[in-house]
Amino acid sequence: MIRSIRVQLLPNNKQKTKLFQFAGAARYAYNWALDKQMDNFREGRKLQTDHELRKAFTLLRHSEENKWLLDISNNVTKQAIKDLCIAYKNFFRKQKQPGYIKYSSKKVTHYTRIGKSLTIYDMNGHPKFRSKKNGDFRFYQDNVKIQFTDTHVKLESLAGSKRKNRQRLNWVRLAEKNRIPVRAKYTNPRITFDGENWWLSVGIQISRALKPLRGLFFVCKKQQPAHTEGIGIDLGIKDLAILSDATKVGNINKTRAIRKLKKKRRRLQRQVSRKYQMNKKGDSYCKTSNLIKSEKQLLRINHRLANIRQNHVHQATTAIIKRKPSFVCLEDLNVRGMMKNRYLFIKIQEQNLYEFRRQIEYKAQWAKIPVIIADRWFPSSKTCIACGHVKKDLNLSERIYVCPACGNVIDRDFQAALNLKRYGEAERMISAS
Template sequence: MIKFKQMDNFREGHKIQTDNDLRKEFTILRHSEGNEWLQDVSNNVTKQAIKDLCIAYKNFFRKQNQKQPGYIKYASKKIAHYNRIGKSLTVYDMNGHPKFRSKKNGDFRFYQDNVKIQFTETHAKLESLAGSRRKNRQRLNWIRLAERNRIPVRAKYMNPRIAFDGERWWLSVGIQTTRHLKPLRRLSFACKKRRQARSEGIGIDLGIKDLAVISDTTKVGNINKTRAIRILKKKRRRLQRQVSRKYQMNKKGDSYCKTSNLIKSEKRLLRINHRLTNIRQNHIHQATTAIIKRKPSFVCLEALNVRGMMKNRYLSEKIQEQNLYEFRRQIEYKARWAKIPVVIADRWYPSSKTCVICGHVKKDLNLSERTYVCPVCGNVIDRDFQAALNLKYYGEAERMNSAS
């Protein structure tokens, strides 16, 4: 109901309703006849859900009003699919429209009241978890944590969330601290000394053969080529085939009967997927932290069109495993912490095709050519290293233009 109201306001050009107005309407709906089941859920859960929905729609409407260059209202695959089935597209099918979180795969999360939640060194007390009327109801609301002393006791908590990834339950909470952060720009002697100690800027070329090639001849290897990843992927393939065969064996008409062994196999498969994700995340964190710890004067990256790259059916799996966007995201926020500027090169900047010596652009450079040979000056260089050098010079030029 709330989703339809926001979209109606968007279509008719009216102002979007705030979360306060929607919460008032939901309170009336909650106490109406036929909706008594809503009383079993804490009002803080529904309150936060409405707030999250309003934030999602504000972001969606802002993107629609900006109409950035290259924006496509509907995806080409969705248009072709709707033409085949004979249906017409609606505003809910637009790119970037908020989607309902699926509970089918066990990945869901919910909000807890930041006033009623409590922590000790080993336990956490949640709100309205147990429906028992016995005297020990308060004891039932205490849940033992897997780690000791991970969350500070007697602090001010903000936005606590509980999430389930299909295997484990996770509790995330914000802590208000009295530690004062240093200003971004400080003209003290110590800060000037730190600026002088920084090395020159670097350019980073992201790819598939290597995760990153840096302009100082450093390479970040592809973690997916290691033996540990290959063994886990082999186990996953065999387990996926095993799960598929069990589904076919337990098929009854149009439905499937989930047996205990099938549930165990799916949990093992989920555990392997989590293991692969954790290894890749750890590799990216270590690589980005090592780059930022060098204290370069700036970092220059490419604005890659990952969605377009994924359309290559021969390389889509390799590109997806590299997590290129996650690498850029971590570089950006870690550089912000270290007060290092990040320059994002234009998407169409020919970093690999431009000769680093004479500036000639070789337009017919194929992806299979790993070594760049310039037809003008005869320069022979690795194409990824040349791209990193060109990105470094691009960042230096952008910094000079912004300074002048």
Template sequence: MIKGIKVMLIPNNKQRSNLFQCAGVSRFAYNWTLEKQKYNYKNGGKFIKDKNLRKEFTQLKKIEEFKWLNQYSNNITKQAIKDACDAYNKFFKGYSQFPRFKSRKKSSPKFYQDTDKIQFTDTHVKLEKLTVSRKKNRQKFNWIRLAEHIRIPYGEDIKYVNPRISFDGVNWWISVGVECSENDEFPSNEGIGVDLGVKDLAICSDIDKPYKNINKNKKVKKIKKRLCRLQRRISKKYEMNREGSSYKKSCNMKKLENKLRKINLRLNGIRHNYLHQTTSEIVNRKPMFIVLENLNVKGMIKNKHLAKSIQEQSFYEFYRQIEYKCLWNNIKFIIADRFYPSSKTCSRCSAIKKDLKLSDRTYICPECGLVIDRDKNASINLMKYGQLAINQ
């Protein structure tokens, strides 16, 4: 089993400059490959394999104009060429759109590291050829500090898969796959039905207390208020610096945009952290199965009154985390049919209340008289759906 781990890097100023340079080398190799493929196709040529392009790129480094490429790891350019060929090939197979050239301003800086050359310790990671000097004091630039200690396992027996370094606009990150032994334990506890909503994030069938909506927290509301003020401030700056149909961006505007980027990242970090805490808590109860309903999020967003609240809940991210955490723990992950009436069905007598409205937060059964919270009723029905799915 391969587990993906992503950790923030804390580079110094020199390392930060070198990381941007490595990302620029990767972008150059990607664009060079794409240009070669396009030119070859226009002249009636066939698809050029990446191994042939890598050989040609090696010869390119010998030219005086491109000798600067020798200062950086050749694994960065090799993988960039391979990525460009894969993207180009996928377009002709109908899997994706035609690959675009990477822009220095718009594309996110990222590059690849070789699995054999990368090294980890408790606190640092060693990247290949950040500096070409062999002096000990200069070699220290190759070791970059990790924000989280002892997060990534290391040793002779550890195998790493596809290490990538990326920049999100504020911080540098390293993501790497680590081969781990599979879990042999199969949980036998009662299954859990999970009903997702806007009022509360998740309501589970096995506990009475719901997982609250983090966006209603005072801390998040305060950050969102600050975000709105900063957006209005930037918008006014743009209108002031308008020159016809274009805008003149000043240094102060760039500073404000950087602040805006930091606040957005902080807000997303709080939401994703809460989702991880919630999903881990559900999975750690070791149920036999977990059932989620297949929500029509695209249709729900069309409601202008609820669109923003639904987007902030990040339902897709919740599904994704539950799915891979179930896979790690040998828990069966079941998605209920979209048209299964989990909210309208009575969890005691299975009668269906067809006139149930979205504003009705309490479910009152017309047949047996059951009075229960609407979302709790839906979660119990989802749990029963999972039991039927396993028994079939």
């Protein structure tokens, strides 16, 4: 089993400079390899393999124009080229999937309006060039040469010198102490920059099953007995989740802290927009120091909002798994289709519905609890829990379900959770027989 850990880095100014150089080299190698593959396609040649591209890039590194690449670890650029080849494999695999749409309707409309023809680069899923303007700062570290202590991590070739006093630059301070095991087998270490901080993510191979992380839950505080009955979970917008035992996980976006941050963000966005208009010179915009400061404040607020929502989902999923149910049944939501609703797409996006399901699945795997995903077209809200009647004309505005057959009156979300629990029990019986 591989457990991934993400921890913040605290580099000094010299280390930050080197980290940006490493990220720039990885971006350069990725874009170079993508340009090569695009040329091969245009000229009708077969796409080059990972080995051929890396061999050609090694010759490029030793050329007179690209001597700056010699200061960067070879593993950084090699892995960037390998990432591109993996992206192409995913692109070809996506084309073979049923229902694949070659070009999006918006792109077709746009290209028709401007009088340009679509190319393979515009196909859905095709690898895109990495851009510095979009904040693409990430690179790979060798999983064998990376080293950890309780407080620091050693990155490969960061110092650029073998002198003892220079070797200190290789050791970057970690924001959390004893977060990553010192002696372990590491997989796929990655360094990323989110516009504000540098982060290290690494996978650790573990032979035994892990227990769920400890967490708090503001609704259900009592410790439940081990291996209780199964749980059906209905995800929604009014509340994040409604459980089959009538427990509700509240919507964090309705709290005062979130509303206050969103109000501050709206004002700051207007402020940034006005500054852009004030500094407009012809067709271009001039970025002043105050504008850069305002954008950093806006980025910090966005990170704060994302962290609060992520923490809320972690607390909720951890509390559910700590109850040790016999199974967990979720519905297979079409989140991408739900996002097409122009009235509710913002609220759906803020709920992190898919993230809730992802965390439930991997935490349940740690605790050896089966997770059952109900069919996407299973009428969990429309089916009466008392008599089984399906009310096909149930509108989204009807929050209370009134059964026309037996007269049963129940909250529609709670009924959906009960039906999901019943669905999970039936699936368990089928699998057992």
